[in-house]
Amino acid sequence: MDLWDREREKNFFLDTLKSFASPEQLFYKLEDTYYAYIPKGFSAKGQVLQSRNSLIGHYTEKWCQKILAPIAHKLGLHAVQGVICEDIALTRQSPADVAFCTTPVAEQEAKNVKLIFEIKMSIVSNYRYDVQTRTISYYGDYTTHQGNPSLLRSDSMLKAIGKAINIRVSGDKASGIPLLVIGNSPITESYIEKVDFLKESGVIQGFWSLNPYPSESKSFLKRTPKKGFLTFENYEELEKACFSLLSTPFFYFSSMKTKKELGRIIAIASKESTDIERAEKFLALLRE
DNA sequence: AGAGCACCGCAAAACTGAAG
Protein backbone atom coordinates (compact mmCIF):
# COMPACT_ATOMS: atom_id res chain seq x y z
CA MET A 1 0.00 0.00 0.00
CA ASP A 2 1.27 3.48 -0.89
CA LEU A 3 1.44 6.52 1.31
CA TRP A 4 0.53 10.02 0.08
CA ASP A 5 2.14 11.19 -3.17
CA ARG A 6 1.45 13.28 -6.24
CA GLU A 7 -0.66 10.56 -7.82
CA ARG A 8 -3.10 10.83 -4.90
CA GLU A 9 -3.37 14.55 -5.47
CA LYS A 10 -3.95 14.14 -9.21
CA ASN A 11 -6.52 11.47 -8.47
CA PHE A 12 -8.35 13.82 -6.12
CA PHE A 13 -8.80 16.30 -8.96
CA LEU A 14 -9.67 13.72 -11.60
CA ASP A 15 -12.08 11.78 -9.36
CA THR A 16 -13.83 14.91 -8.15
CA LEU A 17 -14.10 16.36 -11.67
CA LYS A 18 -15.50 13.09 -12.93
CA SER A 19 -18.17 12.81 -10.29
CA PHE A 20 -19.63 16.30 -10.01
CA ALA A 21 -17.27 19.24 -9.69
CA SER A 22 -16.48 21.89 -12.29
CA PRO A 23 -12.90 23.05 -12.93
CA GLU A 24 -13.87 26.43 -11.46
CA GLN A 25 -14.65 24.78 -8.13
CA LEU A 26 -11.23 23.13 -7.91
CA PHE A 27 -8.78 25.49 -9.62
CA TYR A 28 -7.81 29.12 -9.90
CA LYS A 29 -8.14 30.43 -13.43
CA LEU A 30 -5.23 32.74 -14.24
CA GLU A 31 -4.61 33.91 -17.78
CA ASP A 32 -6.73 31.07 -19.15
CA THR A 33 -4.79 28.44 -17.23
CA TYR A 34 -6.18 26.42 -14.35
CA TYR A 35 -3.87 26.22 -11.31
CA ALA A 36 -4.35 24.31 -8.06
CA TYR A 37 -2.49 27.07 -6.20
CA ILE A 38 -1.52 30.65 -6.99
CA PRO A 39 2.11 30.45 -8.16
CA LYS A 40 4.47 32.96 -6.55
CA GLY A 41 4.41 36.19 -8.47
CA PHE A 42 0.76 35.82 -9.51
CA SER A 43 -2.16 37.39 -7.69
CA ALA A 44 -5.55 35.92 -6.91
CA LYS A 45 -6.83 39.52 -6.82
CA GLY A 46 -8.37 39.11 -3.42
CA GLN A 47 -10.53 36.14 -4.22
CA VAL A 48 -9.88 32.91 -2.39
CA LEU A 49 -10.99 29.54 -3.69
CA GLN A 50 -13.36 28.17 -1.03
CA SER A 51 -15.28 25.52 -2.88
CA ARG A 52 -12.37 23.05 -2.79
CA ASN A 53 -11.91 23.08 0.98
CA SER A 54 -14.51 20.67 2.19
CA LEU A 55 -13.95 18.45 -0.86
CA ILE A 56 -10.25 17.91 -0.19
CA GLY A 57 -10.95 17.66 3.54
CA HIS A 58 -13.43 14.89 3.00
CA TYR A 59 -11.18 13.16 0.46
CA THR A 60 -8.14 13.04 2.75
CA GLU A 61 -10.16 11.86 5.75
CA LYS A 62 -11.61 9.04 3.68
CA TRP A 63 -8.15 8.19 2.34
CA CYS A 64 -6.76 8.00 5.87
CA GLN A 65 -9.60 5.79 7.03
CA LYS A 66 -8.85 3.41 4.17
CA ILE A 67 -5.12 3.27 4.76
CA LEU A 68 -5.55 2.82 8.51
CA ALA A 69 -8.29 0.20 8.27
CA PRO A 70 -5.96 -2.83 7.76
CA ILE A 71 -3.79 -1.68 10.66
CA ALA A 72 -6.79 -1.38 12.94
CA HIS A 73 -7.92 -4.79 11.77
CA LYS A 74 -4.63 -6.40 12.78
CA LEU A 75 -5.18 -4.98 16.25
CA GLY A 76 -8.68 -6.38 16.38
CA LEU A 77 -10.11 -2.87 15.99
CA HIS A 78 -11.95 -0.77 13.40
CA ALA A 79 -10.86 2.50 11.79
CA VAL A 80 -14.02 4.61 12.09
CA GLN A 81 -14.70 8.02 10.53
CA GLY A 82 -16.52 10.79 12.40
CA VAL A 83 -16.48 9.27 15.86
CA ILE A 84 -18.81 10.84 18.42
CA CYS A 85 -18.29 10.43 22.14
CA GLU A 86 -19.68 13.17 24.35
CA ASP A 87 -17.66 12.03 27.37
CA ILE A 88 -14.39 12.98 25.70
CA ALA A 89 -15.50 16.15 23.90
CA LEU A 90 -16.18 14.49 20.56
CA THR A 91 -19.50 16.06 19.77
CA ARG A 92 -21.67 15.79 16.71
CA GLN A 93 -20.28 19.13 15.61
CA SER A 94 -16.70 18.26 16.31
CA PRO A 95 -16.19 14.51 15.97
CA ALA A 96 -12.89 12.63 15.71
CA ASP A 97 -11.85 12.54 12.05
CA VAL A 98 -10.76 8.92 12.41
CA ALA A 99 -10.45 6.72 15.50
CA PHE A 100 -9.62 3.11 16.28
CA CYS A 101 -12.60 1.61 18.08
CA THR A 102 -13.69 -1.82 19.22
CA THR A 103 -16.90 -1.60 17.19
CA PRO A 104 -17.46 -0.21 13.65
CA VAL A 105 -20.03 2.46 14.57
CA ALA A 106 -19.70 6.24 14.86
CA GLU A 107 -21.33 6.66 18.29
CA GLN A 108 -18.92 5.28 20.85
CA GLU A 109 -18.43 4.87 24.57
CA ALA A 110 -15.11 6.25 25.84
CA LYS A 111 -13.80 2.86 26.89
CA ASN A 112 -14.14 1.56 23.32
CA VAL A 113 -12.11 4.36 21.74
CA LYS A 114 -8.47 3.29 21.58
CA LEU A 115 -6.71 5.82 19.35
CA ILE A 116 -7.73 9.19 17.91
CA PHE A 117 -6.48 10.76 14.68
CA GLU A 118 -6.91 14.38 13.70
CA ILE A 119 -6.40 14.72 9.94
CA LYS A 120 -4.84 17.93 8.64
CA MET A 121 -3.99 17.15 5.03
CA SER A 122 -4.32 19.17 1.87
CA ILE A 123 -3.08 19.42 -1.68
CA VAL A 124 0.68 19.90 -1.26
CA SER A 125 2.11 20.59 -4.71
CA ASN A 126 0.85 22.78 -7.51
CA TYR A 127 -0.79 21.43 -10.68
CA ARG A 128 -2.19 22.69 -13.93
CA TYR A 129 -5.36 21.41 -15.49
CA ASP A 130 -5.79 21.13 -19.27
CA VAL A 131 -9.46 21.50 -20.12
CA GLN A 132 -9.06 20.08 -23.65
CA THR A 133 -7.32 16.85 -22.75
CA ARG A 134 -8.75 16.77 -19.21
CA THR A 135 -5.38 15.97 -17.75
CA ILE A 136 -3.52 17.17 -14.69
CA SER A 137 0.18 18.01 -14.85
CA TYR A 138 2.60 18.71 -12.02
CA TYR A 139 3.67 22.35 -11.86
CA GLY A 140 5.84 22.81 -8.76
CA ASP A 141 6.33 21.84 -5.12
CA TYR A 142 4.98 23.74 -2.12
CA THR A 143 7.80 26.29 -2.22
CA THR A 144 6.66 27.54 -5.62
CA HIS A 145 3.19 28.71 -4.63
CA GLN A 146 1.75 31.20 -2.16
CA GLY A 147 -0.30 29.23 0.32
CA ASN A 148 1.25 26.77 2.76
CA PRO A 149 -0.21 23.27 2.83
CA SER A 150 -1.18 21.12 5.80
CA LEU A 151 0.99 21.34 8.95
CA LEU A 152 3.20 24.10 7.55
CA ARG A 153 0.42 26.49 8.48
CA SER A 154 0.61 27.82 12.00
CA ASP A 155 -3.15 27.96 12.30
CA SER A 156 -3.48 24.33 11.27
CA MET A 157 -1.08 23.45 14.07
CA LEU A 158 -3.05 25.60 16.51
CA LYS A 159 -6.33 24.02 15.50
CA ALA A 160 -4.88 20.53 15.96
CA ILE A 161 -3.37 21.39 19.35
CA GLY A 162 -6.57 23.09 20.46
CA LYS A 163 -8.66 20.08 19.59
CA ALA A 164 -6.26 17.76 21.44
CA ILE A 165 -6.30 19.95 24.55
CA ASN A 166 -10.08 20.03 24.42
CA ILE A 167 -10.10 16.24 24.59
CA ARG A 168 -7.45 16.11 27.33
CA VAL A 169 -9.36 18.52 29.57
CA SER A 170 -12.70 16.80 29.03
CA GLY A 171 -12.09 14.56 32.04
CA ASP A 172 -10.43 11.32 33.01
CA LYS A 173 -12.01 9.14 30.39
CA ALA A 174 -9.64 10.23 27.62
CA SER A 175 -6.51 9.85 29.73
CA GLY A 176 -5.53 6.51 28.23
CA ILE A 177 -6.27 7.37 24.61
CA PRO A 178 -3.31 8.35 22.37
CA LEU A 179 -3.89 11.39 20.15
CA LEU A 180 -2.23 11.70 16.75
CA VAL A 181 -2.21 14.48 14.20
CA ILE A 182 -1.82 13.34 10.61
CA GLY A 183 -0.62 15.66 7.87
CA ASN A 184 1.08 15.43 4.50
CA SER A 185 3.72 18.14 4.79
CA PRO A 186 6.69 18.94 7.02
CA ILE A 187 6.31 21.35 9.94
CA THR A 188 7.93 24.73 10.37
CA GLU A 189 11.13 25.36 12.28
CA SER A 190 9.23 27.12 15.03
CA TYR A 191 7.19 24.06 15.96
CA ILE A 192 10.09 21.62 16.40
CA GLU A 193 10.46 22.11 20.14
CA LYS A 194 6.73 22.43 20.64
CA VAL A 195 5.80 19.09 19.07
CA ASP A 196 8.53 17.37 21.06
CA PHE A 197 7.29 18.98 24.26
CA LEU A 198 3.71 18.02 23.46
CA LYS A 199 4.88 14.43 23.07
CA GLU A 200 7.09 14.41 26.18
CA SER A 201 4.33 15.89 28.29
CA GLY A 202 1.80 13.42 26.93
CA VAL A 203 -0.68 15.82 25.38
CA ILE A 204 -0.21 14.66 21.77
CA GLN A 205 1.62 11.43 20.99
CA GLY A 206 2.80 12.56 17.60
CA PHE A 207 2.49 14.65 14.46
CA TRP A 208 2.86 12.27 11.54
CA SER A 209 3.39 13.12 7.90
CA LEU A 210 2.23 10.41 5.51
CA ASN A 211 3.93 12.13 2.57
CA PRO A 212 7.50 10.77 2.20
CA TYR A 213 8.47 13.17 -0.61
CA PRO A 214 6.67 16.51 -0.32
CA SER A 215 9.50 18.14 -2.25
CA GLU A 216 11.97 16.45 -4.56
CA SER A 217 14.38 19.30 -4.98
CA LYS A 218 14.68 20.96 -1.59
CA SER A 219 15.61 19.35 1.68
CA PHE A 220 12.85 19.34 4.24
CA LEU A 221 12.34 18.47 7.90
CA LYS A 222 11.68 14.75 8.26
CA ARG A 223 11.64 14.30 12.01
CA THR A 224 12.30 16.14 15.26
CA PRO A 225 14.92 15.06 17.85
CA LYS A 226 12.39 13.47 20.22
CA LYS A 227 10.16 12.22 17.40
CA GLY A 228 7.25 14.50 18.15
CA PHE A 229 7.14 14.89 14.38
CA LEU A 230 7.82 11.98 12.04
CA THR A 231 7.68 11.47 8.29
CA PHE A 232 6.99 7.89 7.35
CA GLU A 233 8.89 6.45 4.39
CA ASN A 234 6.52 3.58 3.83
CA TYR A 235 3.43 1.80 5.02
CA GLU A 236 5.30 -0.57 7.31
CA GLU A 237 6.68 2.31 9.36
CA LEU A 238 3.19 3.69 9.88
CA GLU A 239 1.97 0.28 10.90
CA LYS A 240 4.81 -0.19 13.36
CA ALA A 241 4.18 3.21 14.95
CA CYS A 242 0.50 2.40 15.50
CA PHE A 243 1.33 -0.99 16.98
CA SER A 244 3.87 0.40 19.41
CA LEU A 245 1.45 3.09 20.61
CA LEU A 246 -1.11 0.47 21.54
CA SER A 247 1.28 -2.16 22.86
CA THR A 248 1.49 -0.67 26.35
CA PRO A 249 -1.33 1.17 28.08
CA PHE A 250 -0.33 4.61 29.28
CA PHE A 251 -1.93 7.36 31.25
CA TYR A 252 -1.99 11.10 30.71
CA PHE A 253 -1.90 13.29 33.78
CA SER A 254 -1.18 16.89 34.57
CA SER A 255 -1.36 18.97 37.65
CA MET A 256 -0.35 22.14 39.44
CA LYS A 257 0.47 21.35 43.03
CA THR A 258 2.79 22.62 45.71
CA LYS A 259 5.95 20.63 46.37
CA LYS A 260 4.59 19.80 49.80
CA GLU A 261 1.41 18.29 48.38
CA LEU A 262 3.35 16.37 45.75
CA GLY A 263 5.74 15.04 48.38
CA ARG A 264 2.87 13.79 50.51
CA ILE A 265 1.28 12.04 47.50
CA ILE A 266 4.55 10.37 46.52
CA ALA A 267 5.18 9.23 50.09
CA ILE A 268 1.78 7.57 50.35
CA ALA A 269 1.90 6.06 46.87
CA SER A 270 5.37 4.62 47.43
CA LYS A 271 4.04 2.31 50.13
CA GLU A 272 2.27 0.21 47.51
CA SER A 273 4.03 -2.99 46.52
CA THR A 274 4.38 -2.85 42.70
CA ASP A 275 5.16 -0.13 40.17
CA ILE A 276 1.69 -0.43 38.68
CA GLU A 277 0.00 -0.13 42.07
CA ARG A 278 2.20 2.81 43.00
CA ALA A 279 1.22 4.54 39.76
CA GLU A 280 -2.47 3.89 40.31
CA LYS A 281 -2.29 5.22 43.86
CA PHE A 282 -0.32 8.27 42.70
CA LEU A 283 -2.87 9.12 40.00
CA ALA A 284 -5.78 8.56 42.36
CA LEU A 285 -4.29 10.93 44.95
CA LEU A 286 -3.48 13.50 42.27
CA ARG A 287 -7.16 13.78 41.48
CA GLU A 288 -8.44 14.15 45.03
C1' DA B 1 10.00 33.09 7.13
C1' DG B 2 6.13 32.44 9.49
C1' DA B 3 2.23 33.90 12.72
C1' DG B 4 -2.24 34.78 12.39
C1' DC B 5 -6.22 37.56 10.44
C1' DA B 6 -9.94 37.57 7.20
C1' DC B 7 -12.29 34.88 4.21
C1' DC B 8 -16.23 31.94 2.33
C1' DG B 9 -18.87 27.46 1.36
C1' DC B 10 -21.28 24.16 3.57
C1' DA B 11 -24.08 21.49 6.94
C1' DA B 12 -25.90 20.60 11.26
C1' DA B 13 -27.59 22.47 15.46
C1' DA B 14 -29.97 25.89 17.88
C1' DC B 15 -33.22 29.21 18.03
C1' DT B 16 -37.61 31.88 16.75
C1' DG B 17 -42.19 32.65 16.04
C1' DA B 18 -46.59 31.75 14.12
C1' DA B 19 -50.23 28.27 13.55
C1' DG B 20 -52.96 24.75 15.48
Add this chain to the structure above:
DNA sequence: CTTCAGTTTTGCGGTGCTCT
Protein backbone atom coordinates in the same frame (compact mmCIF):
# COMPACT_ATOMS: atom_id res chain seq x y z
C1' DC C 1 -49.00 23.78 25.19
C1' DT C 2 -46.79 21.44 20.88
C1' DT C 3 -45.35 21.51 15.89
C1' DC C 4 -42.78 22.81 12.36
C1' DA C 5 -40.99 25.81 8.81
C1' DG C 6 -37.81 29.35 8.41
C1' DT C 7 -33.76 31.81 10.17
C1' DT C 8 -29.53 32.42 12.71
C1' DT C 9 -25.56 30.57 14.83
C1' DT C 10 -21.79 27.51 15.23
C1' DG C 11 -17.96 24.99 13.68
C1' DC C 12 -15.12 22.44 10.16
C1' DG C 13 -12.69 22.81 6.13
C1' DG C 14 -8.44 25.02 3.76
C1' DT C 15 -7.07 29.08 1.36
C1' DG C 16 -4.56 34.23 0.24
C1' DC C 17 -1.97 37.58 2.03
C1' DT C 18 -0.30 41.30 5.29
C1' DC C 19 2.77 42.50 8.67
C1' DT C 20 6.38 41.68 11.82
